[in-house]
């Protein structure tokens with residue numbers, strides 16, 4: 016893009032990197048829309064005026080409307096850049112994080128950028144502009160005390176990767192990954208400067224200058240800083256390598272009978288898992304569908320197994336808090352999931368937000384609750400059903416891709432956090448599986464018979480649990496696709512566009 020005056024929206028413009036970006040772009044004479052949660056009266060810089068500043072708390076439901084109202088008042092009908100920079104941190108043990116804090120963090124770091132993108136795409140299309148998503152280099156790492164933060168930012172990586180393929184002719188999508196920076200974010204997350212390598216972090220101004228240069232370039236993804244680039248690529252490559260190893264922790268002290276908790280256990284992969292694990296475990300199944308849950312329970316009973324049902328809508332935070340789960344579990348499988356397939360801009364944002372609620376927020380909330388109540392047995396396994404989309408872009412399901420990337424990186428951080436407690440964390444990346452889920456979201460079902468059967472997948476997950484694997488790519492085909500996605504992402508993007516997106 017040229018350096019002529021541009022209209023640039025920056026979220027989180029009141030502090031840190033966002034404030035520095037605002038100063039730099041203002042100095043170039045651009046028209047700015049600065050979004051922040053503080054009242055204008057609390058902002059002293061001349062940068063912030065009723066014309067430039069939009070007060071919108073991104074953790075609140077009215078945030079998108081506030082931004083749209085501001086744009087309408089200022090008669091701004093097109094945008095050149097939308098820079099999603101606002102972010103919140105949390106540092107501490109997973110079980111100590113209050114559920115409301117998990118929800119707020121996800122809302123600001125993951126939901127708000129997706130919701131705002133949906134609302135602002137028409138304005139970006141006017142200029143063939145660019146969407147810039149600020150993530151973090153930490154998303155290539157598993158870090159025990161940063162599990163929720165990393166999940167929230169990894170979801171943004173997955174969203175960017177898939178949406179980019181979808182919007183390629185219309186609007187650019189760029190992912191920027193800074194490393195640790197000397198800003199107020201750490202103190203706001205409750206970290207003491209003395210605990211960090213504070214003086215070695217670059218200043219917000221320096222990082223903002225580099226981000227600005229990155230935005231002016233055509234690069235799809237930019238890691239800020241040489242050391243961070245090294246860290247990111249080592250973390251990505253070796254992180255995945257480490258995941259494939261078996262956990263060195265050993266299974267022990269199992270409850271009698273062994274107990275297995277499965278979400279979404281009434282149908283599809285969840286039902287197959289319930290039937291398989293019921294051979295050796297008492298099943299505690301969570302589902303929203305009473306009729307199907309009763310059928311699965313009856314089938315387990317008929318085979319000599321045992322099962323309790325908890326009816327719960329996992330998209331409802333209050334319902335998760337009220338789940339009365341007794342006792343401890345040897346195996347917990349976060350399986351419940353939905354998708355929303357179609358063009359991101361054409362689907363309603365509400366149906367896409369439900370995907371985040373069920374696929375990402377619910378496992379985070381439930382895991383926190385189980386850990387807080389010490390309901391995971393020492394020697395047990397915590398399993399997350401992610402998706403092959405973690406390795407390949409998934410145009411036409413960018414929010415689903417976001418949720419599954421968030422889950423995969425959450426699992427990687429939890430693996431580090433739970434190792435001292437001898438709890439293994441297994442992440443499963445299924446490809447197309449022959450269930451109603453796949454049938455519902457595929458453009459055509461002509462190749463349904465080539466999809467893996469849920470029973471075969473359940474048998475593999477059972478084996479991986481017993482062997483204490485950390486990662487499962489359940490077929491040779493999925494292993495090949497995953498490798499291709501890592502080594503030649505543009506080839507898999509093209510394939511996904513042709514075989515899925517263009518048929519939607």
Ligand SMILES: NC(=O)c1ccc[n+]([C@@H]2O[C@H](COP(=O)([O-])OP(=O)(O)OC[C@H]3O[C@@H](n4cnc5c(N)ncnc54)[C@H](OP(=O)(O)O)[C@@H]3O)[C@@H](O)[C@H]2O)c1
Nearest residue numbers: 027029030031032072073074101102151194195196198200
């Ligand atoms: N600092 C790092 O080490 C680091 C490393 C990697 C990535 N990042 C990412 O870089 C981005 C900027 O972080 P930073 O270090 O500059 O943090 P920061 O200094 O704390 O600034 C974050 C900005 O986001 C705003 N914000 C927070 N919650 C909000 C909400 N509910 N509604 C609206 N605005 C909200 C903050 O507002 P207030 O001024 O009111 O707090 C502030 O303007 C974040 O996305 C962060 O995750 C930072």
